[in-house]
Amino acid sequence: MSHIIDIMLGSKEAFERIRRWILKHLIRQEEEEKEKGCRRLSTKQSYYHRTSDIAFRPWTLGQLAEFAAQHYGDRWAVISRHQNKRINFHDALEEADRLAAGLGALGVRKGDRVGLWAPNLIEWYVSYVACARGGYVAVLMNPYYGSHEAERMIKKADMRTLICGDVFKKQNYYDLLRDICPELEKCNPEDISSSKIPCLKNVVMITEDNKKGTFKYSDILNLADENSIKSIKQSQDSIDMDDPCNIQFTSGTTGDPKAPVQSHFAVVNNGYFIGIGMELQKDYHKICLPNPFFHVYGTVVAISSAINHGNTIVLPSDVYDPEENLTAIAEEKCSVIFGTPTMHMDLINEQLKRNEDVNLDIAVSGGALCSPKLFSDMQSVLKAKKVKSVYGMTEMTAGLFISTEKDTTQQSLNTVGKLMEHMEAKVVNEKGEVVPFGEPGELYSRGFSTMLGYYKDEEKTREIIDSNGWVHTGDQFVLTPDGYGKIVGRIKDMIIRGGENIYPKEIEEYLATHPDILAVYVIGVPHERLGEEVCACIKTRNGLRLSVEEIRNYCKGKLSNFTIPTVVEMMESFPTTTSGKIQKHKLVDVIKQRTVK
Template identity: 50%
Template structure:
């Protein structure tokens, strides 16, 4: 027994010091802060923003020649929310939003928040088999769809999913392919058989029904599911991560603070698709928390339109993936526009230090920032800090986020020493509720102790900053050596002829795997495999030097910018196997 008093205080201090010393040598970090988490829904957050910044422009759509203040946004959202309820959509029903970057997408997202509906964010490039999968996976009851986008005709695709669509009365769809789906709301400038028109639903409700939406906000629970994100499918069939209002509101708050949205009125150039976690959280939720303005340059990704928007709208912040910044830098080098954005935020995939430096130089930026996370963690769990130096900004994914625990473990689940690679686990308020309708995969990802397995090979540094070495599934094992592709990729990105590259492992009879460099090169470049080998010799270990090279015009990737290496492996593995067989 220990006595109470000075002896106990002394013992507690000693235990604390020992514990602190012990934990600092291991890859574990916790970032508690004094700022509390906020029990709000997205709809309540919109109302709070209107009370503070109602007359501020909340969104500008350059390609639609439209802009809305936050007061106009909430009124339209409540109009549409009342209209959705009038077609028998009830609390918790899933509503798919399948459209490019339009003001209508944004309003639909806010309307569902205000109506207590669950949004299902769908890739605007999905085809009919993918759409059918999404509808059935989560039981979508209504779809808000685009009309024409690039080569995509949404109505034609829906007619493939529902062959008898034109014979159905709007709101009363019956089809065995998609038994849950009852209504389609088309963002079209004309009536389409079997569907509701978006503007009709927007204007169908009377003023009393619209007011009722506002009066019922306290009935919506912040811990309920609000947004379902289909995981990016970098390794196969997409899973459906369920995100709550609470997840989205709070992650957006801390993301926005680190991205300095609290410093002044910011205008954000939105290069990313709204449907992805980058769009819903890092962009929409963060901007909503701080009353920032979103600028949509075009319906889909277009580097020239993005550059136009940065110049014409005087955007202060840019959001994008590494590939988007590669293209934006190249267009700016050719056009040399008079632009002065202050901050570029990069996420969705790992950005090389070389690209960060080019972004800062050619886009005339004061700062570049990284964000790192997963759809399963709402969005962000590591992020650049305000005063980070060049190394922290360009060579790490930032510091662990607020209210987040992180640890790096070995194959047996033991925490590894700081600076040692292992799998990153996180425990945080931002972890998803579940994979919708998939208890087994949910348990595989989130244990009973609430630690979420990211699947990323990660290094936690002494100061709480982190580095992603690569995906566990992407690691190349060549002759018994574990090789992390990113090290090769970062070095090859410094070659003057290479715009972008990814290293993959291909089967090899003796070594197990050999390294293939897949490269996108500058126009007119005649770079060869021998050139790459010479460039690497003496700079990276011999066993890491690629033995094969493939020139490509583009890389298979998700709309959010994540590279689908498994597709490259399948393609080139097949190519070399065919060569051997012939």
């Protein structure tokens, strides 16, 4: 009012004051409108960038192991129950440096590929760290590989040296090696010469027995001396954090495995942020790990996060065994359990039989889709105080979305968590256009943990990483404005029935609420008129048989009519990879064979 009175009186200062006030008001209004417009634009698009105040760790995996030895030296790094052995962080680093020096004495040099072909053993863990300390690239192999598969991977990765187990289940690694390299028994172990695999020069076996043409693991440790070990310790700054750390083969659920190369920086920091998401930094934990080391769940979700936060990995057995898993949790007083949904289902069934005294702080599910009902069982049967999800892919090093400390119950049950720190994600349609939040499409991601590429395969690399650095995940996904994600299914798993797109995940989640259903996977089967029909493959409690009519009645009114299964197949088990992922393409083949019969 005073401004108006001054203006009426003809004050020049008043005119100037009111002019400045109006100009300031208009500028503020314009800025607010712009901000509102930006908010409106951002909330329409399925794009999310998660910034963070938490700094990266600019280290190699070898430097991370040194950090753990300095800060958690006396804590157990690994407890291997089937070996009746355990090793602390300090001794693990010392043995790794000795092994790295011994490999160096054989002629292994920075950048050379060293294969790890063995089950979950302390020696595997030490070998993995040793490769990082020496600047060697660890090539992680499925311990179930037969000779043909192993030969293919040795050639694919140009392995110079191979560290392998002795006997694992029906696997006799020396016999398999002789199939791969018939000359092995006549070769000098210091320089293998093979016509089939000329790249391979040395084989190291984790055994106390002498095998012709190979070294024992202890032999390599004994090759190291004080000077060579000192050289390894002094060489850590010459290994760049962006150098290749390992070659992590994809699990091959849809065909021939590819060979993503992961950097030290990605392995260290992906594990670091995964650990924070799982709240491993808050306390000391013993982590029961039934997953194989060779998979990203083992190397990054488990090993890297455990080293980052000074936690202990407990290995229940060399081969997956639900009984041993539960025994390990009870006897070692494990506070954390890792696993895939299938593994958790098995553990729940075992606990229902035995009712062991378990007291879990955290249960983590990853590697495959997980139903809300399973999450509920993990809390009620396994007594897990918190149930967390981790979702990712090998091409993104490991984790991409993960549960947070502040998740609501709804977010825990209905999403795979929140996008990890320092990462970007968007959801696009078949034209590559970003869809609105809440609409399904293919998930694209980019960030610090993007793989360096597929080993010696630029064409395949360009197929999955576009010119803007986005990794095309192949997952049908829904993204929320606050950065949480939900898997609808794999794009290749989508069923097209009479022109309608059907996402199996939605049907699986609902059927999993049936009191008699233990596990269910939905696939498309050929149909002459509709193209595909919806088939539910079901495993029930106590082998109970459920008819198509029972399933349809259970779904009626809950699911859209066109999505309700018209084919039901009862299953005793499902085809899986070694890491516990369901192989739906093999499941389709099984059902097709049944239909033909």
